[in-house]
Amino acid sequence: xxxxxNMDTRATSTRFTSALGLATLIGLGWLAVFGLFLSPNDRxxxxxxxxxxxxxxxxxxxxxxxxxxxxxxxxxxxxxTRSLTLDRIAGASAEVGVLFMGxxxxxxxxxxxxxxxxxxxxxxxLTTTAFLFVTYIGYxxxxxxxxxxxxxxxxxxxxxxxxxxxxxLVHFSVRWWRPLHQQESVAKGKLSDLMLFTLxxxxxSFTLLYxxxxxHRQRVAALDDMVDDGGLDRALADRRSEGMP
Amino acid sequence: MWAITRLLAGKDLRVEMRSRVIIxxxxxxAALMMVMFAFALDSDTVLARVAPGLVWxxxxxxxxxIVQRSFALEAADGALDALRVAGANAGGIFLGKALALAAQLxxxxxxxxxxxxxxxxxxxxxxxxxLLVGTYFTATAGLAFVGTLYGGxxxxxxxxETLLPLLMLPVVAPVLIGATRATEAALGTNxxxxxxxxxxxGLLTLFAVVFGVGGTLSFxxxxxx
Amino acid sequence: xxxxxxxVDVVAVLGQFPVLAxxxxxxxxxxxxxxxxxxxxxxxxxxxxCAGLLVIRRGSANVLGVDLVADRSAVxxxxxxxxxSNGLYADLTVAxxxxxxxxxxxxxxxxxxxxxxxxxxxxxxxxxxVSRLSAGQRRRTALACLVARRAELWLLDEPHAGLDxxxxxxxxxxxxxxxxSGATVIVxxxxxxxxxxxxxxxxxVVAGQVRERAL
Amino acid sequence: xxxxxxxGYVIGSYAATFGGxxxxxxxxLRRARRAAEQxxxxxxxxx
Numbered sequence: 001x002x003x004x005x006n007m008d009t010r011a012t013s014t015r016f017t018s019a020l021g022l023a024t025l026i027g028l029g030w031l032a033v034f035g036l037f038l039s040p041n042d043r044x045x046x047x048x049x050x051x052x053x054x055x056x057x058x059x060x061x062x063x064x065x066x067x068x069x070x071x072x073x074x075x076x077x078x079x080x081t082r083s084l085t086l087d088r089i090a091g092a093s094a095e096v097g098v099l100f101m102g103x104x105x106x107x108x109x110x111x112x113x114x115x116x117x118x119x120x121x122x123x124x125x126l127t128t129t130a131f132l133f134v135t136y137i138g139y140x141x142x143x144x145x146x147x148x149x150x151x152x153x154x155x156x157x158x159x160x161x162x163x164x165x166x167x168x169l170v171h172f173s174v175r176w177w178r179p180l181h182q183q184e185s186v187a188k189g190k191l192s193d194l195m196l197f198t199l200x201x202x203x204x205s206f207t208l209l210y211x212x213x214x215x216h217r218q219r220v221a222a223l224d225d226m227v228d229d230g231g232l233d234r235a236l237a238d239r240r241s242e243g244m245p
Numbered sequence: 246m247w248a249i250t251r252l253l254a255g256k257d258l259r260v261e262m263r264s265r266v267i268i269x270x271x272x273x274x275a276a277l278m279m280v281m282f283a284f285a286l287d288s289d290t291v292l293a294r295v296a297p298g299l300v301w302x303x304x305x306x307x308x309x310x311i312v313q314r315s316f317a318l319e320a321a322d323g324a325l326d327a328l329r330v331a332g333a334n335a336g337g338i339f340l341g342k343a344l345a346l347a348a349q350l351x352x353x354x355x356x357x358x359x360x361x362x363x364x365x366x367x368x369x370x371x372x373x374x375x376l377l378v379g380t381y382f383t384a385t386a387g388l389a390f391v392g393t394l395y396g397g398x399x400x401x402x403x404x405x406e407t408l409l410p411l412l413m414l415p416v417v418a419p420v421l422i423g424a425t426r427a428t429e430a431a432l433g434t435n436x437x438x439x440x441x442x443x444x445x446x447g448l449l450t451l452f453a454v455v456f457g458v459g460g461t462l463s464f465x466x467x468x469x470x
Numbered sequence: 471x472x473x474x475x476x477x478v479d480v481v482a483v484l485g486q487f488p489v490l491a492x493x494x495x496x497x498x499x500x501x502x503x504x505x506x507x508x509x510x511x512x513x514x515x516x517x518x519x520c521a522g523l524l525v526i527r528r529g530s531a532n533v534l535g536v537d538l539v540a541d542r543s544a545v546x547x548x549x550x551x552x553x554x555s556n557g558l559y560a561d562l563t564v565a566x567x568x569x570x571x572x573x574x575x576x577x578x579x580x581x582x583x584x585x586x587x588x589x590x591x592x593x594x595x596x597x598x599x600v601s602r603l604s605a606g607q608r609r610r611t612a613l614a615c616l617v618a619r620r621a622e623l624w625l626l627d628e629p630h631a632g633l634d635x636x637x638x639x640x641x642x643x644x645x646x647x648x649x650x651s652g653a654t655v656i657v658x659x660x661x662x663x664x665x666x667x668x669x670x671x672x673x674x675v676v677a678g679q680v681r682e683r684a685l
Numbered sequence: 686x687x688x689x690x691x692x693g694y695v696i697g698s699y700a701a702t703f704g705g706x707x708x709x710x711x712x713x714l715r716r717a718r719r720a721a722e723q724x725x726x727x728x729x730x731x732x
Contacts, residue, residue, distance in 0.1 A: 011714070011717040011718045012714075012721065012731075028706075032699065036695070036699065046688070047688070047691050047692060047695055048691060050695045051694070051698045051699075054698065054699060054702045054703075055698070058702060099709050103702050103705045103706075106698065107698040107701060107702055110694045110697055110698040110701075111698065113694055114695075131415050131418060134411075134415045135415045135416070137411070138412040138415065141412075142398065142412070146402075146403070146485060147485075148470070150525065151469075151470055151525070154466045154469075155466070155467055158459075158463040158466060158467060159398070159412075161459075162394075162416075162456075165459070166415075169419045170415075170418055170419055173418070173422045173423055173448055174422065176422075176426075176444070176448075177422045177426065209706065213709070216714070219717065219729075220713065220716050222729075223717070223723075224720055226728060227720060227724060228486065230724065231486060232481070232483065232486075232488060235483075235487065235488050236481065236488050236491045236492070236678075239491040239677055240491050240492070240679060242677035249574065252570065252573050252574060256559070256562070256566075256570050259566060260559055260561045260562060263561045263599065264561040318561075322555045322557055322558050322560065323554075324557045324558070326553065326555075327551075327557030327571070329523065329546060330521050330523065330546050330547075331546070331571070331574040331575050331619075332543070332547025332575070333574055469543075470523065470525055
């Protein structure tokens with residue numbers, strides 16, 4: 001049973017997310033068929049180009065996710081737009097971002113093995129990506145520290161903004177450190193129309209996937225927070241009856 | 246804010262003067278690291294080449310220990326609570342802790358650099374002294390700010406001993422890179438010259454400013470419940 | 471007259487556990503209120519809440535005219551809290567500690583010295599590290615730091631614990647003097663005999679709630 | 686030979702990507718169901 005189709009539970013699903021999930025599923029299926037079978041081999045990269053159809057979209061998704069985390073955190077920290085929903089979106093987006101950054105690193109190193117003959121090079125883009133991955137794992141760990149919802153939101157919001165400032169610092173320091181970085185490999189403009197179309201399908205379906213995942217994850221976080229708050233009523237009743245006959 | 250900064254920095258240094266934990270425990274630990282690096286790398290030419298990197302790597306691991314110690318002091322008998330009840334300005338607390346941390350780290354780094362010169366057979370070139378001093382100040386400031394910021398975040402949290410390295414090490418990576426390259430330039434390692442080093446000092450300065458300002462503004466919301 | 475402390479149905483949690491489950495309390499200026507009740511009833515939390523250290527999940531709280539729900543930090547510099555822990559740096563001497571805590575709240579050296587003398591701290595102790603003091607001596611040092619603050623609201627958690635008879639008498643005298651000079655005192659204590667004679671009112675804390683009780 | 690090997694890498698990367706997505710989605714929906722059992726539907730702002 002495919003979990004994406006399994007919408008009838010209605011836990012965090014609405015008609016909108018169900019439709020979105022269906023569209024995402026179709027997009028991903030299409031991407032797999034085009035990417036693996038229908039699109040031609042590249043003249044230079046041969047079959048390795050097929051990895052790019054999923055690698056580039058997942059990298060795009062991860063970066064998008066971290067930008068959203070930063071924006072939502074800024075929104076929370078700014079008094080006039082303060083709401084826990086923004087904090088939950090920041091957390092949801094960061095979790096999805098970490099997942100896809102991990103996927104990006106795996107697919108990227110497999111692509112590197114084909115194209116460069118090595119899984120890893122200390123090129124600025126790769127290194128920055130690896131640092132981002134670890135930084136946001138730390139961010140997620142801080143979200144799990146406990147305390148009140150507001151405390152979680154405040155701490156992790158500050159951390160997300162610091163991470164956002166940190167990214168260019170890491171990027172530029174690594175770039176100066178190893179000036180001989182790899183050439184931009186995708187932008188060489190030798191892709192055929194069908195290849196570009198496949199890449200386009202990948203970008204669109206991954207973007208849809210991102211929205212779907214974050215909506216669900218954010219609602220799960222809202223449910224968790226509500227369980228915490230609802231637990232309070234029960235805990236209060238327990239507390240008040242302490243020492244009663 | 247400045248009054249509390251001065252008070253707290255003075256207090257932390259006085260604690261160190263009386264307890265000598267950094268001198269008696271952290272400095273030997275750092276020196277030991279330098280010796281262990283030599284065992285692991287086992288080659289005089291390699292050691293001379295990577296000496297600047299090892300100095301800053303050892304400084305960074307020592308920083309973790311010093312930060313733990315610095316905030317264990319505040320947590321041990323509820324002093325941090327008492328500071329909050331005293332209405333102490335959080336930005337002032339941040340700067341005070343960072344200042345004391347920087348002073349302790351600065352002493353440690355001199356010892357580490359001395360160890361590298363003696364053990365790894367490195368040399369300071371005359372034209373590199375200004376660069377070395379510049380690197381030393383900016384990198385130390387950056388490390389102290391980051392250490393205080395994340396130390397304050399982790400204080401009182403469960404599992405803080407393991408959380409702190411996870412949070413801190415990725416963030417100080419630019420300092421490791423920048424300080425190492427600049428120190429290489431100052432020592433003339435791999436034929437680098439002093440002029441190669443100054444852009445790195447610029448990066449280190451930017452780093453210190455970003456985390457100094459960020460920490461001063463946000464420290465209150467990090468340590469409050 | 472406006473009360474110094476006015477809590478209405480305050481709920482506060484530690485982790486998931488509601489340490490205060492709808493506590494209401496009114497304290498007027500100049501009162502010495504004794505909080506009593508079993509361990510874990512919420513006495514300590516009540517004191518910490520008044521010091522602006524706890525997040526208020528429900529209800530309203532006003533201390534010294536400051537709305538704690540809106541801004542907890544504004545009240546902090548005006549209250550003095552002596553909790554379970556003393557807030558002393560073990561490696562520093564008694565004099566260092568008292569000077570440091572005096573300076574954080576802007577007390578002069580003379581005031582700090584006077585406070586130490588009132589708490590019966592021997593001059594010979596001044597240069598001894600706190601880690602070498604007995605529990606009672608540490609408590610006296612912490613109390614001296616508190617006295618130097620001249621807070622408008624004194625919050626004391628088991629202040630008599632660890633003190634000898636002379637120390638308890640000194641403490642009682644200090645608290646009475648503070649109350650008669652316009653400060654307000656809230657004490658959580660198991661020492662019912664002693665604290666009972668000190669207090670103007672006894673309040674029972676049970677299961678995170680407050681029940682008034684006649685003397 | 687390299688073509689075979691490269692095809693293996695391609696398939697591996699697709700498996701890792703889609704497998705990762707499926708695993709996370711399954712985990713997410715299971716968490717959603719668990720959490721939803723404790724919150725009545727009328728309390729959820731999106732229903």
